[in-house]
Amino acid sequence: MSVVAKLQSIYLFKDVPQRSLEEFIVHAPPVQFPRGSEVFRQGSPADVALLLIEGRLIAQVEAGGEVREVGEIRPGEILGEQGLFVPGGKRSATVVAAEACECLLLDRRVMDQAATNPAVVKLEQHLLGTLARRIRKTNQSIQQAWKAEAPTETGAIAEATPAPTTIRQRLARIFGGS
């Protein structure tokens, strides 16, 4: 399947004309990552975002010498976009290719050169929605910690360890600080 065909199969780009997608990949040529290779490293400068168009990526976070898997990235998902809009950020996770992957790398040069390309317009609109959802979700999590409501997704862990008794402990449990 051609790169343009892969982009066309991504829901986000369903209304983007083929010609615009072809122009987009001239600015952001596809890059391949073999299975097992490291795509991003936790703590390194976050200056490039990535749009996964084929394969599967795994995000891992290292804390206190322990590596924890925190998420999986599927085709059509964007990763590391924060560095595109606010400078000086660091990668919050290490990302590894779980299988052979194909990605478009989006850096500031690409975003400036293709700023008015309909594919970039769609990407930016999508990211706005994603950020807004994360903000609401973070707000909810803070409220959970403050109100001592047991977060449902960590219910299983809660049985194995003593229930957190302070706001800080609950924050740490929800936000992965301990």
Next chain:
Amino acid sequence: MATLLDHAQNLLDAHPSQGVTPRALAAVFSSASIDRLQSGQAVCTEGDPGDAMYFLMKGAVLVQRRDPNGHMRELATMQAPALFGQMALIDNSPRSASCMAEGDSIIATLDRTTYIGVLNEPTSRGTALRRVLLASLTRQLVGANGRITDLIRPREASPPETEGAGVEDFDVSNTDILKVSGVLDGWKLDAATVHQADTMEVVFTEDQRRNRKNKTVY
């Protein structure tokens, strides 16, 4: 007198946004309604549907929430240049606070229809609006996450040896939480405007009620 280009430059100096030129942002402003407000004049009211977003070009805006007894609680004062009210347009949530001019102010109001039109444009003006918002939301999220990390990390190495004793000494205060919430909402609360624990209760009770109502948002 400051031109729209001056106001755009001021906003970008205070809120750097990658790939946005002052000229393109000034074009966004020129599609907005620009009003002079007198001190005390309302901009938006808590609980109302969000039908516009705002660029504070000159002056200041007081951010308030009402408690169950009907008393207004001051949460923060935003100084120009700033943008606010965008969350309501992005995710259709009602206003989380009331805002009014503090001193004579100039505000550019971008109504929902114009906002949607500009946001969909494959033009430099559209790019300017999208990226100013993306930079602003990214800062809110990164700023809040950074504060949360600070709250849970520094004293992590010294957990209380025995349950109970000393636990409270290490806890996060309500004010800390309110500040994180303020960063998340984009108000950048400072200590001077944060009130006591009861405000906290009010804010979160309101938020939870609102969250339940808007469950589909998540």
